[in-house]
Amino acid sequence: MAEYNTIRTAGVSGARAAVIDEGLRAHMNKVYGTMSVGMLITALAAWAISGLAVTSDPANAEYALREGQYLTGLGVALYASPLKWVVMFAPLAFLFFGWGALMSRGSAAAVQLGFFAFAAVMGVSMSSIFLVYTPYSITQTFLVTSIAFAGLSMFGYVTKRNLSGMGTFLMMGVIGLIVAMVINIFLQSPAMMFAISAIGLLIFAGLTAFYTQDIKNTYIAHAAHGDQEWLNKAAFDGALSLYISFLNMFQFLLMFMGQQE
Template sequence: MAEYNTIGTRGVSGARAAQIDVGLRAHMNKVYGTMSVGMLITALAAWAISGLAVTSVPNEYQIGADRYLTEIGYTLYVSPLKWVLMLAPLAFIFFGWGALMRRGSASAVQLGFFAFAAVMGVSMGTVFMIYTPFSIAQTFIVTAIAFAGLSLWGYTTKKDLSGMGTFLVMGVIGLLVAMIVNMFLQSGVMMMAISAIGVLIFAGLTAFHTQEIKSTYVAHASHGDQEWLDKAAFDGALSLYISFLNMFQFLLMFMGERE
């Protein structure tokens, strides 16, 4: 880390470079802390909404051998409203987040991130309905270990990962197209291939975004714009949150044990 900071702060006095290094540590702690709170909000929302699947009130909304959706559960996950629930997070990422970053205050950006995490939790409520709690916990631990290793590598590596960015983003777009196509094909083999590629893509994005967050801070710390740095921390938290969540979901398709 010290070598990277020396490169990133070349021409800056030793005292100033040390100050930037201290600020970088605080910045990364804020990124990881905000991301962790977002993950907690998502998990709590998903767990709470999973109560929309019950075992004691049989009705026509059966989703398993002895599992049934309540009326609200049917509205969210079976009726046309499911498309709104599925597409709302994507719409926020592609259209809402950029505007919020440009025009909103740091507190508004933070609130937007937590609101997004809550909506993601609602949309992921079916995870607790479909998979056993043990397999969910097991997959989460595996994802957390992999994420920590990849993020640490992205933070400490001397290799410039910026060239990976365009390639990985194109991979995400291709992945989305493949998933939409498979919604109609319903191919199990294709879904497994999509999951494997998805794990690799978001593993790469974890390392890439970690280095990007670090290099962005080093490049702008000398400007002294704390409001912008605060928003940049929340932007970084969102990037890592999305990478973690997607790795978890794709790994769950391999490791998850269904109810």
Template sequence: MAEYQTVRTAPGVRTAEIDAGLRAHMNKVYGTMSVGMLITALAAWAISGLAVTSDPSATGIMIREGEYLSGLGAAIYTSPLRWVVMLAPLAFVFFGWGAMMRRASSGAVQLAFFAFAALIGLSLSSIFLVFTDYSIVQTFLVTAIAFSGLSLWGYTTKKDISGWGSFLIMGVIGLLVAMVINMFLGSPAMMFAISAIGVLIFAGLTAFYTQDIKNTYVAHAAHGDQEWLDKAAYDGALSLYISFLNMFQFLLMFMGNQE
């Protein structure tokens, strides 16, 4: 009789364990992403402060009345180094992250994520020289509210949205091509359209990635490979971090007030 009761209750117990593990896993994803966002914000703010000086003899490049680019600012924003700053995060995502997920320990993957967040802060620091602090904070809060709602929907919906992935990734590729073309055209109308479409694409990716993180955990939790699950949490945090960051930047095109 005792054996019979064990067989009867084991599936329920196992489900409860997976549910508890899933909650812990999602908390780790969101927690890691939040720390990454904080690192990015602090790095961007600190670097933007070092990039500005009141001494006109530093570089002679005025950005606002009474404010000039420092030597560091000129190196980051006007020299060929700006291409390294812009392209290094892309190189990391496309070429470095996958290799680390396969070969590195979970601790090394976590450190790599935080290093990536700091690198993004370096490339994002110029927004503090262009937009007012108030509009940056306002846009960040709007993005946080929208992101939370979209991610919650992706987590709770019973609808299978796995088919969105390939369509949305194709949209990202098209968006990148359009942005490169507009670098030469300089069309405000095209930039407006790119920003609007970009917000929609990364809103969809936020919900898609959240459901994918959930489904991936449930599919692999029974194997008990904690090292892999830890790395999967950092991988999920990176996906959601990138979605949030892009939503923020595209929304800033609409909501940001320039200095």
């Protein structure tokens, strides 16, 4: 529930505060609901693509991944050809070059569609985890990530501490993390990958709390203006931020908890 003191600070009190408080609950439910649908789309896309890319029949395969597991033509294109770089960096390109333009010029419906399309592309990009890790370890890591995410998001929602300074520091850390990951693509250093995973997990854990507080405060600051179209787009933007934090926590945690096939 929204803090009434926070709402009054924004210049709203009494009955109007109650209306904003109710609207905030609906807004957060929309954020988490949209994020959950996006996660489902990603999981289904990753599972479906991995199933289409792998066969157990050598006669229908183009490449032997390991004993008893072979890549089809689609699998070779996705994981053993230059197309893998397109698949890997397509979600990042969308975030840097597509999402901002969609938020500024698109309708709420277009932003929602863009988010779900991004979730599907992200699923294709992540489909290789089903080739590397056991289904049990993927499920186990997902549950652990869900519990951690829920706790961190709850903290960000209820804390009275201003997390904006922490958020700025963590975003700088994300840039450094991306640079380190690109460098390690060429170095292939296990020690560096371990450090990246540990630091990345901490960064996105902190960002989960920061994004939740920012979503809440942004709604409170703008709800009094009654711009419902903008608030709808803001809910999808918030869902994307939390979705990215969750997926990064999951992937980094999978490197520690995942059992390989």
